[in-house]
Amino acid sequence: MSEPSVFTRIRTGDIPGEIISETENVFAIRDIAPQAPVHLLVIPKTERYRNVGELAAADPGLLGEMIAMAGSLAAEHADGDYRLVFNTGANAGQTVFHVHAHVLAGGLEEKELRA
Ligand code: 5GP
Numbered sequence: 001m002s003e004p005s006v007f008t009r010i011r012t013g014d015i016p017g018e019i020i021s022e023t024e025n026v027f028a029i030r031d032i033a034p035q036a037p038v039h040l041l042v043i044p045k046t047e048r049y050r051n052v053g054e055l056a057a058a059d060p061g062l063l064g065e066m067i068a069m070a071g072s073l074a075a076e077h078a079d080g081d082y083r084l085v086f087n088t089g090a091n092a093g094q095t096v097f098h099v100h101a102h103v104l105a106g107g108l109e110e111k112e113l114r115a
Pocket of ligand 1: 029032094
């Protein structure tokens with residue numbers, strides 16, 4: 001078994017971090033290095049999937065649950081509009097290989113909207 005991911009360690013209380021939303025299968029935290037006024041991470045509890053491609057192929061329902069939570073959080077923490085980003089692969093900036101969605105919202109700057 002490999003070590004638990006940083007996200008799992010936050011969820012289980014092994015390292016500090018607030019769980020801002022949680023369902024049976026999915027949870028959300030604030031990104032430690034926000035790139036937008038609202039920058040949240042939505043994460044499935046299972047670590048089985050390393051990236052969104054693997055997740056979509058194996059369990060599209062779980063991906064749908066992540067997207068539903070992203071929408072709810074954007075409505076709760078911003079005006080309901082949001083950008084959803086899944087970095088996939090190290091060369092695309094992925095650093096944590098436990099699939100997660102970045103939810104960016106709250107009045108994005110021009111440079112963030114062009115990215
Ligand atoms: P990736 O680069 O894999 O798409 O996204 C990983 C994200 O996790 C990064 O945006 C990074 O800031 C965030 N992150 C890494 N370590 C921690 C942590 O200990 N706590 C929180 N809240 N976010 C983290």
